[in-house]
Amino acid sequence: MTATALPQPNFFQAKKGIASWIFTLDHKRIGLLYLFSIGTFFIVAAGLGVLMRLELLNPGRDLMDPQTYNQVFTLHGVIMIFLFIIPSIPAVFGNFALPLLLGTDDVAFPKLNLLSWWLYIIGAFFALGSLVYGEGGADTGWTFYAPYSVKTGTNVTPTVLAAFILGFSSILTGLNFIVTIHRLRTPGMGFNQMPLFVWSLYATAWIQLLATPIIGITLLMIVAERVFGIGLFDPSIGGDPILYQHLFWIYSHPAVYIMALPAMGIVSEIIPTFAQRTIFGYKAIAYSSMAIAFVGYFVWGHHMFTSGMSGPAGFIFSILTFFVAIPTAIKVFNWVATLYKGSINIQVPLLFALAFIFNFMIGGFTGLVLGSLAADVHVHDTYFVVGHFHYVMFGGAVFAFFGALHYWFPKIWGKMYHKATANVAFVLLFVGFNVTYFPMLILGLQGMPRRYYDYLPEFHGLNMVSTFGSWIMASGLIIMIVNLFISWKNGAKAPDNPWNGITLEWQTSSPPPLHNFDKMPELPEGGPYNYPDAISHQEKN
Amino acid sequence: MDHFVLPNSGHNFDAKSSKMGMWLFLYTELLLFGGLFLVYMLYRYANQDAFLLASFELNVWMGTINTLVLLTSSMTIAMSITALQKGNNKLAINLAWATIFAALVFLVIKYFEWGAKFDHGYFPGMDHYNELPHGERLYFYLYFFMTGLHGLHVIVGGIFIAVVIKRIKSGRVNKNRISLLENSGLYWHLVDLIWIYLFPLFYLIH
Amino acid sequence: MDNKEKNAGQTAEHEHISSYAEHFGTWIALCVLTLMTVFISVFGADLGSLTVATAMLIATVKALAVALYFMHLKYEPKIYRAWIIVVMALFVFFLTMVIIDYITR
Numbered sequence: 001m002t003a004t005a006l007p008q009p010n011f012f013q014a015k016k017g018i019a020s021w022i023f024t025l026d027h028k029r030i031g032l033l034y035l036f037s038i039g040t041f042f043i044v045a046a047g048l049g050v051l052m053r054l055e056l057l058n059p060g061r062d063l064m065d066p067q068t069y070n071q072v073f074t075l076h077g078v079i080m081i082f083l084f085i086i087p088s089i090p091a092v093f094g095n096f097a098l099p100l101l102l103g104t105d106d107v108a109f110p111k112l113n114l115l116s117w118w119l120y121i122i123g124a125f126f127a128l129g130s131l132v133y134g135e136g137g138a139d140t141g142w143t144f145y146a147p148y149s150v151k152t153g154t155n156v157t158p159t160v161l162a163a164f165i166l167g168f169s170s171i172l173t174g175l176n177f178i179v180t181i182h183r184l185r186t187p188g189m190g191f192n193q194m195p196l197f198v199w200s201l202y203a204t205a206w207i208q209l210l211a212t213p214i215i216g217i218t219l220l221m222i223v224a225e226r227v228f229g230i231g232l233f234d235p236s237i238g239g240d241p242i243l244y245q246h247l248f249w250i251y252s253h254p255a256v257y258i259m260a261l262p263a264m265g266i267v268s269e270i271i272p273t274f275a276q277r278t279i280f281g282y283k284a285i286a287y288s289s290m291a292i293a294f295v296g297y298f299v300w301g302h303h304m305f306t307s308g309m310s311g312p313a314g315f316i317f318s319i320l321t322f323f324v325a326i327p328t329a330i331k332v333f334n335w336v337a338t339l340y341k342g343s344i345n346i347q348v349p350l351l352f353a354l355a356f357i358f359n360f361m362i363g364g365f366t367g368l369v370l371g372s373l374a375a376d377v378h379v380h381d382t383y384f385v386v387g388h389f390h391y392v393m394f395g396g397a398v399f400a401f402f403g404a405l406h407y408w409f410p411k412i413w414g415k416m417y418h419k420a421t422a423n424v425a426f427v428l429l430f431v432g433f434n435v436t437y438f439p440m441l442i443l444g445l446q447g448m449p450r451r452y453y454d455y456l457p458e459f460h461g462l463n464m465v466s467t468f469g470s471w472i473m474a475s476g477l478i479i480m481i482v483n484l485f486i487s488w489k490n491g492a493k494a495p496d497n498p499w500n501g502i503t504l505e506w507q508t509s510s511p512p513p514l515h516n517f518d519k520m521p522e523l524p525e526g527g528p529y530n531y532p533d534a535i536s537h538q539e540k541n
Numbered sequence: 542m543d544h545f546v547l548p549n550s551g552h553n554f555d556a557k558s559s560k561m562g563m564w565l566f567l568y569t570e571l572l573l574f575g576g577l578f579l580v581y582m583l584y585r586y587a588n589q590d591a592f593l594l595a596s597f598e599l600n601v602w603m604g605t606i607n608t609l610v611l612l613t614s615s616m617t618i619a620m621s622i623t624a625l626q627k628g629n630n631k632l633a634i635n636l637a638w639a640t641i642f643a644a645l646v647f648l649v650i651k652y653f654e655w656g657a658k659f660d661h662g663y664f665p666g667m668d669h670y671n672e673l674p675h676g677e678r679l680y681f682y683l684y685f686f687m688t689g690l691h692g693l694h695v696i697v698g699g700i701f702i703a704v705v706i707k708r709i710k711s712g713r714v715n716k717n718r719i720s721l722l723e724n725s726g727l728y729w730h731l732v733d734l735i736w737i738y739l740f741p742l743f744y745l746i747h
Numbered sequence: 748m749d750n751k752e753k754n755a756g757q758t759a760e761h762e763h764i765s766s767y768a769e770h771f772g773t774w775i776a777l778c779v780l781t782l783m784t785v786f787i788s789v790f791g792a793d794l795g796s797l798t799v800a801t802a803m804l805i806a807t808v809k810a811l812a813v814a815l816y817f818m819h820l821k822y823e824p825k826i827y828r829a830w831i832i833v834v835m836a837l838f839v840f841f842l843t844m845v846i847i848d849y850i851t852r
Contacts (some may be wrong), residue, residue: 008544027551099551106551108558175565183558184549210837213569217576224686228665232580232682238675242852243583246845247576297837301844313848518545556762564827570832575838583845605785609778616774619765619817625768626764719762730818735811740781741802 008513010414012257025110026514027118031096032412033117038084038092041124041480042363045079048072053436053470056463057161059455069453070139071154075131077142078159083124087264087399090208091120091173093404094201096412098177100505100512101195103186103521108179121170130155138207141451143252146233146244150225156530157226164219167212170258172325174208177201188523192286195503195528196279199286203293207254207261211297215251218244245307248288249300257296259393260360261289263400264331267353270407271335272529274350274502275342279529281334288327295323302371306380314373321371328364332357347499348422352403359395363388364367366441380449384444390437402480409484410498414510415491421483428476435469503528545644559720563727570694576736577687581742584679591676596746598663599684600654607650608736610724614643618702618726626714630709635726637706637722644699651692655685684743691739694732701725773816780809783852 011028021029052072055063064072092374095113097447099106107113131137140149149156153514181202185194194202222244227233233244272279279285301317335357344350366388379385410416439462444450448459455463497506504521505512524530585592621636662669663681670678705725708714714721784805788798815821820828 088693102549103547104549104551105547107554108551109562109643110551112562171569175562175569178565179558179562182561186547209565209569210572210834213573214841217573220690221580221686229615230678230682232584232679232686236582237678237682238588239679240583240587240849242848243580243845246841246848247579250576250841298840298844301848308852310848310851312851313844316844316847358681385681426730513544515544515546515550517547520545520547560823564823564830568830571834572838577842579838579842579845582842585850586846587849601785601789605781608781612774612777612781615777615813615817616770619773620767623765623767623770626762677772727818730813733817734810734813737806737813738803740783741788741806745784745798745802747788747798747802 007513008518010509010511011514012511014514016050022112025106025114026105027095027099027110027113028412028512028516029524030113030117031092031094034091034095034120035374037117037121037124038088041079041083043481045076045084048076048079050470050474052076053467055453056455057467059457059460059462061453064453066453069137070141070451071137073451074138074141074159078127078138078163081142082163083120083127085259085393086166086170087120087173088174088259088397088401089266089404090177090204090258090269091116092202092401093197093266093408094173094177094204094262097408097505098180098198098201099184099403099517100411100508101198101503102180102184102262103189103504103517103523104180104184105516107176108183112176116169116176118173119165119172121152123162123165123169126158126165128305130158143248144219144222145248146222146225146231146241147235149222150231150234157223160219160222164216164223167216167219170208171212174205174212175506177205178209181205186521186523192283193523193528194286194287195483196268196282196285197262197265200261200268201288203289204258204261204265207258207293207296211251211258212255215255216246217502218247218251221247242304242308245304245309246300248302250297253300253303256392256515257292259397261292263356263360263397264289266400266404266407267335267356268331269503270349270403271338272531273407273499273503274345274347274353275339276345276500276531277338277342277529278374278527278531279334280337281330281341282527282529284330285334288330291327292324295320299324299371300379302376305373305376318373318376322368324371325364325368334360345499346453347406348419348426349403349407349418349499351404351423351426351430355426356396356399356403359391359399359433362438363391363396366391379444381449382444383440383448383450387437387440387444390440395433395437399429399433402426405484407499408505409487410494411505411510411512413491414494415487416494416498417487417491421479425476425480425483428472428479430476432469432471432473432476436466436473437469439463439469445533503530554718554720556718556720559743560723560727563699563724567727567731571734574687574690577683577690578738578742581669581683581687582599584676584683585742588679591674592680593746594678595673595684598658598661599744600657601744603650603654604740607647608740609732610643610647611733614640614647617643618710618729622719622723622726625709625714625716625719630715633664633722634706634709636745637702637709641699641702641706644695644702647695648692651688655688658685687739688743691732691735694735698725698729698732701728763819765816765819765822768815773812776816777809780805780812 009024021033024030051063052069055069076295095107133155135154137154138156139152139154140156144156144160181198221232225234230237231239233239233241235241236305268279299317301313302321305314366384370379370385370388406417406422443459443462446459448455494510496508496510502524507521508517617636617639621633621640624636625633658664664670664685665682670681673681702725705714705722708721784802787801
């Protein structure tokens with residue numbers, strides 16, 4: 001601290017009142033607005049998930065009729081995908097941490113950032129508004145496949161418009177981040193001195209920017225088709241429904257990497273901090289993020305192997321799909337190598353990061369089964385797929401989200417969460433997660449189809465296990481959220497740098513002042529993860 | 542309140558950031574229309590004869606005049622930027638008005654074109670439309686969808702330029718702070734770029 | 748990348764100012780190309796199935812002229828041109844795969 005710098009009020013104290021929050025231009029406040037809105041939708045959709053598992057506890061009708069079940073899984077999917085997981089890490093922690101990590105005071109376009117959040121809220125209203133009138137919420141699944149999405153009497157139009165608006169919000173966030181990363185790095189920080197979370201946000205932002213418009217226009221076509229009663233995917237005028245699937249997955253496959261890449265970035269932050277060791281293969285991790293973003297554009301067809309797409313096209317897509325495994329594996333090897341001989345400090349964020357690696361590996365390997373043309377035909381539209389994408393999305397992205405929440409919790413609020421309780425919550429979540437979703441992989445291989453409210457009696461046992469798992473997971477979730485809330489209000493005061501991290505956000509106070517830094521942040525010598533202790537440690541050996 | 546300000550503050554005005562942001566936005570616009578071009582290409586490939594027949598219903602001369610109108614408007618807005626860069630605010634404003642005028646001419650001609658199609662019942666859902674063969678129905682659906690979306694962009698671009706004119710007058714956009722005019726120009730050129738492809742794809746099938 | 752430059756304050760001094768003549772010349776070229784493509788199509792210059800190709804070629808030349816001169820892309824940093832090539836390449840890949848699927852279906 002220089003002698004001249006007066007202690008600035010932190011960003012919570014700087015202004016008061018609800019208007020100072022919902023019209024704020026401060027990236028930290030916008031990040032928190034996202035955290036609370038996204039968190040709310042996550043809890044709602046998680047509740048719906050628990051309800052579905054409850055319905056599937058026993059064969060036959062327990063809780064809801066088939067139509068309700070269809071609407072519930074659609075709503076679960078739409079909320080989880082469009083309202084939670086696509087914005088989750090970039091919008092919450094990207095917004096909060098990106099300018100701090102770059103050593104600047106805000107994103108490049110603060111007003112655009114606020115507009116993104118408002119678009120998000122408007123989109124959310126559209127998505128939930130579809131529930132309350134007419135035939136109720138959409139029953140198409142989150143993919144809105146034509147021609148069913150055009151023919152069904154449920155309120156598909158507002159739901160589709162919601163996805164369109166949320167896409168716009170996502171584009172603006174991505175645009176903002178790309179410009180921020182290009183223009184607002186602290187003097188002396190080149191691209192190769194950026195923290196890896198920034199790299200992953202950069203790769204993500206390019207996907208948000210270049211993939212989202214395709215689904216935007218596709219959803220507009222669906223809306224037009226519903227409004228005019230005829231349209232471009234309507235076979236009765238010569239339209240091609242498979243074309244809809246192409247256009248949908250041209251976005252939605254890269255969107256998988258919008259969810260996964262920032263999660264990988266979080267893991268790349270957490271692991272060197274808690275291993276107190278330079279990240280192994282900095283450039284390999286950074287460039288593999290770009291490689292995943294790039295290759296992600298070329299593989300969408302593996303969602304369509306059984307759609308009626310041609311054999312040769314399926315063959316090409318299947319081969320291309322396997323290329324994604326290479327940069328992903330590079331990351332995993334580098335994370336593990338970073339831990340090797342590190343002075344590991346086992347804390348909750350690190351546990352979540354390790355759980356990410358474990359879950360994501362299972363998700364990745366089952367992904368290879370699905371990416372292979374021949375195997376996919378057998379397990380397509382079974383619970384194997386459901387298990388697979390929950391391992392990637394929930395076990396991967398959401399665990400990283402929770403990890404980031406615990407990692408930056410002391411930075412955001414200046415308080416420390418209750419560690420023992422957080423450990424309990426982690427164990428329940430991790431165990432509950434695997435008990436819930438691993439049986440689904442087996443059920444899928446046994447042939448249980450997805451998206452039905454009922455199943456044959458032979459699948460009863462594993463479905464019961466899975467439902468029990470969902471209860472363990474839900475209890476872990478509740479404990480985690482309650483713990484964080486109580487710690488936010490009454491937690492012990494946390495130091496500015498509780499984890500001994502050396503990325504720039506740890507150089508400012510917790511919570512940070514409104515303008516982030518009261519003095520010029522100092523770049524660590526020799527790269528963003530060059531831990532001084534680690535260097536001497538290596539020299540000794 | 543005095544506080545330490547970082548040299549790389551996000552609250553500083555930065556012309557380069559502003560231009561980069563606009564270009565990134567243009568990429569998304571390109572791919573937004575790209576999705577439609579993709580649909581067009583596939584359906585044209587599948588219905589070549591029908592697309593040819595249907596295209597004879599369009600008026601090539603109106604299309605050509607509209608192309609020339611848009612190209613001229615692109616020139617005037619580009620010259621408007623040059624004028625403002627040279628500090629000639631008056632000329633810049635006049636050239637921007639010329640661009641808006643061209644936008645209106647374009648929309649009026651489009652109105653007559655669409656009107657003629659409506660009179661003959663070519664709009665999706667109308668009686669005559671429903672009697673057309675498959676490929677021609679796809680053609681007219683795409684025609685209305687794509688030129689309609691493009692027309693919407695013409696309107697948005699015109700409003701954008703009008704806002705910029707107001708700001709040049711109030712001095713908020715000036716020789717040293719030209720980003721907003723440049724960005725409105727970039728947006729306008731994009732509108733022109735899209736039309737450059739729409740024109741041969743719908744009017745000049747041969 | 749160029750923080751020093753940015754810290755100097757205004758960036759206007761680096762801005763390339765295109766001349767009126769350059770814009771006018773571009774406009775003339777664009778008009779000529781437009782009339783050419785109309786002429787080829789309407790008065791049936793007999794190019795057979797090549798007419799689509801020529802129309803798209805001329806459109807692309809026109810698009811390049813607009814992008815490079817009207818939109819100043821020629822005077823922007825290289826990365827802008829690199830990005831636009833990536834965008835176009837993605838679009839071409841999307842189109843190619845969808846067409847391959849359709850042809851071989």
